[in-house]
Amino acid sequence: MTPKNIIEVRDLTVEFKKPRGSLLAVNHVDFDLREGSVTALVGESGSGKTTLAFTMLNIVNTTGKILSGSVNYNGTDVLKLKGEQLRRYRWKEISMIFQSAQSSLNPLMTIQQHFWETYLVHEPEADEKKVIPRFFRLLEDVMLDPDRVLKLYPHELSGGMKQRVMIAFSMLLSPRVIILDEPTTALDVITQDYIFSILDKIHNETGISMLLLTHDIGVVAKVADRIAVMYAGRIVEVGDIFTVFRHTAHPYAKALITTAPSLLDTDKDKEPIKGSPPDLIDLPPGCAFHPRCPYATEVCREKCPALTMIGEDHYVACHNSLPGKGAAAYE
Amino acid sequence: MNYFLRKLGTSLLNLIAVVVTIFIVLRMMPGDIIEPMAREEASRLGITYEEAYERVADRYNYNPQEPIYQQLVRYVKGLLRGDLGTSMLNPKNTVVSILSVALPWTIFVVSISLIISFILGMQLGALMAIRKRGIINNSITFYVTIVSAIPSYIIAIILSIIFVYQLRLFPKSGVYSIDVTPGFNMPFILSVLHYSVLPITTYVITSTGGWILNMKGSSVHVLGSDYVFAAQARGIPEKIIMRRYMKKNAMIPMITILAMAFGGMIGGAPLIEGQFQYLGMGAYLAKALGERDFILYQGLLLCISISVILANLVADLLYSKLDPRIRLE
Numbered sequence: 268m269t270p271k272n273i274i275e276v277r278d279l280t281v282e283f284k285k286p287r288g289s290l291l292a293v294n295h296v297d298f299d300l301r302e303g304s305v306t307a308l309v310g311e312s313g314s315g316k317t318t319l320a321f322t323m324l325n326i327v328n329t330t331g332k333i334l335s336g337s338v339n340y341n342g343t344d345v346l347k348l349k350g351e352q353l354r355r356y357r358w359k360e361i362s363m364i365f366q367s368a369q370s371s372l373n374p375l376m377t378i379q380q381h382f383w384e385t386y387l388v389h390e391p392e393a394d395e396k397k398v399i400p401r402f403f404r405l406l407e408d409v410m411l412d413p414d415r416v417l418k419l420y421p422h423e424l425s426g427g428m429k430q431r432v433m434i435a436f437s438m439l440l441s442p443r444v445i446i447l448d449e450p451t452t453a454l455d456v457i458t459q460d461y462i463f464s465i466l467d468k469i470h471n472e473t474g475i476s477m478l479l480l481t482h483d484i485g486v487v488a489k490v491a492d493r494i495a496v497m498y499a500g501r502i503v504e505v506g507d508i509f510t511v512f513r514h515t516a517h518p519y520a521k522a523l524i525t526t527a528p529s530l531l532d533t534d535k536d537k538e539p540i541k542g543s544p545p546d547l548i549d550l551p552p553g554c555a556f557h558p559r560c561p562y563a564t565e566v567c568r569e570k571c572p573a574l575t576m577i578g579e580d581h582y583v584a585c586h587n588s589l590p591g592k593g594a595a596a597y598e
Numbered sequence: 599m600n601y602f603l604r605k606l607g608t609s610l611l612n613l614i615a616v617v618v619t620i621f622i623v624l625r626m627m628p629g630d631i632i633e634p635m636a637r638e639e640a641s642r643l644g645i646t647y648e649e650a651y652e653r654v655a656d657r658y659n660y661n662p663q664e665p666i667y668q669q670l671v672r673y674v675k676g677l678l679r680g681d682l683g684t685s686m687l688n689p690k691n692t693v694v695s696i697l698s699v700a701l702p703w704t705i706f707v708v709s710i711s712l713i714i715s716f717i718l719g720m721q722l723g724a725l726m727a728i729r730k731r732g733i734i735n736n737s738i739t740f741y742v743t744i745v746s747a748i749p750s751y752i753i754a755i756i757l758s759i760i761f762v763y764q765l766r767l768f769p770k771s772g773v774y775s776i777d778v779t780p781g782f783n784m785p786f787i788l789s790v791l792h793y794s795v796l797p798i799t800t801y802v803i804t805s806t807g808g809w810i811l812n813m814k815g816s817s818v819h820v821l822g823s824d825y826v827f828a829a830q831a832r833g834i835p836e837k838i839i840m841r842r843y844m845k846k847n848a849m850i851p852m853i854t855i856l857a858m859a860f861g862g863m864i865g866g867a868p869l870i871e872g873q874f875q876y877l878g879m880g881a882y883l884a885k886a887l888g889e890r891d892f893i894l895y896q897g898l899l900l901c902i903s904i905s906v907i908l909a910n911l912v913a914d915l916l917y918s919k920l921d922p923r924i925r926l927e
Binding site for chain 1: 828829832833847920921
């Protein structure tokens with residue numbers, strides 16, 4: 268039985284116009300989010316992770332323009348939703364914790380006012396007294412003292428507390444998907460670990476689907492069950508976490524995984540990824556990774572590889588990963 | 599409470615600094631104003647010049663021949679008794695009595711103008727921030743550019759020409775008609791409103807542009823903030839975002855400017871009040887300066903400074919009320 272996809276992104280292209288020219292932050296991307304999974308979307312800054320995630324809420328920044336493609340959620344194309352329908356869809360079906368979670372709250376409103384406001388615009392019939400126990404439960408789930416926290420203003424919370432408030436907030440309407448955009452970037456390691464244990468607990472208890480945007484491979488290995496690697500606006504490798512970690516097929520993904528620091532081995536034999544991320548306005552022809560790729564061949568400079576299935580639930584976009592070639596995964 | 603007392607303390611220090619500064623700066627003006635008056639008094643009453651000088655100096659509570667610290671002591675003693683001296687050119691009027699006539703008119707005109715231009719500015723500024731292009735935005739920009747290029751007194755003159763001399767809709771000068779008795783009665787109130795229309799219109803025309811641009815800038819800044827984007831992602835309707843997120847946050851700095859503008863405008867705009875012969879602070883300020891009546895000038899300056907300091911204090915307290923990040927302890 269094939270697992271059900273809760274979100275299916277098809278041939279999605281998002282363009283940003285800049286004074287120097289236009290760039291494709293998301294470039295003909297196909298992507299599936301399995302229901303009930305924790306999928307990690309990994310890539311460097313500027314690889315298009317956040318833009319891809321934004322399209323799932325149909326909230327692409329004003330300067331961005333969706334050129335092609337669809338985002339199907341449960342049979343509806345999210346990109347076609349408008350006005351009231353779109354408003355009701357957001358947060359109720361998919362919620363998101365932004366990279367800027369630290370400044371995602373209105374400085375003039377208390378936490379309770381935030382929760383109640385969002386609840387009310389989705390459930391206009393609601394009665395504040397009746398939903399407050401729900402606010403309490405959500406905050407208790409993230410190990411906060413609801414009595415105190417609900418009365419506080421955003422500036423009165425610490426970074427870790429704010430992040431946990433945002434997690435509780437994202438669960439407010441029991442959505443089916445949460446997108447977490449670098450949820451622990453601004454936090455210290457101890458708090459990071461704490462946040463992930465909370466997320467893990469929530470996932471186990473509710474079976475909610477999660478899309479985790481990160482560049483931290485260590486985090487991915489710990490919490491995700493699927494991984495997708497993005498490079499220069501394209502998905503270059505996607506699959507089950509064990510398969511991808513064991514049989515990494517794309518040279519970029521391989522480099523990302525092997526350069527992740529570990530306590531167990533020394534840094535000496537770690538090879539940094541040579542070169543720097545490409546200029547998205549002026550992408551190299553063919554495979555965008557070829558200037559940095561040790562396995563690059565003639566074909567890489569000319570033709571952009573398509574995402575191809577190379578194993579069970581394992582897709583890669585690389586000319587040389589196919590069996591019998593240089594960086595092949597399944598020797 | 600702590601916060602309040604601290605702010606109050608700062609205001610008092612400001613006040614002392616202002617009193618001393620005004621006093622010293624005015625003493626640095628050249629010439630002895632008492633001298634000609636003493637000469638005239640001496641010949642009129644047939645007393646010696648020294649005696650006359652003493653009398654005149656006492657009358658105005660100001661003796662330029664004393665050392666400056668003694669003058670200051672004399673001045674401050676007067677201040678503490680609530681005595682700001684007497685108008686030099688019109689010895690029958692004390693400065694306090696002139697202030698008590700002029701200040702209410704200025705406060706009346708300034709508050710109404712500020713309220714109107716502030717509300718207009720907030721609404722239009724927010725609108726401009728939301729609709730970045732389009733006819734509304736272009737016409738407001740056009741208006742603001744034109745108005746900010748024209749000095750306020752020119753607008754006062756244009757309004758005078760059109761509404762006073764051509765259409766004869768509004769009176770030429772004064773604060774109310776001589777046909778009405780001052781007091782709480784309908785004809786008086788209507789007359790006061792009638793006489794204040796042109797000064798208020800001038801203020802509104804000249805100051806609204808600034809409010810619009812300020813609010814637009816502040817709103818654009820807030821619109822670009824993460825919490826507005828996050829609110830959109832939560833499915834909060836645009837109307838609520840505009841009101842509760844954008845306007846409220848964008849208006850916080852505006853409130854401070856408002857309080858300060860109020861304080862600043864208590865000086866009236868001498869040229870606007872002058873054009874309409876509206877006897878407020880500005881008109882007296884222009885008069886006192888023109889006729890070198892600097893006891894009066896000193897009193898007016900002090901009154902304006904106190905207004906500015908008070909307005910700042912109010913702004914600080916308001917700010918802490920509006921923004922939870924600056925709560926009173």
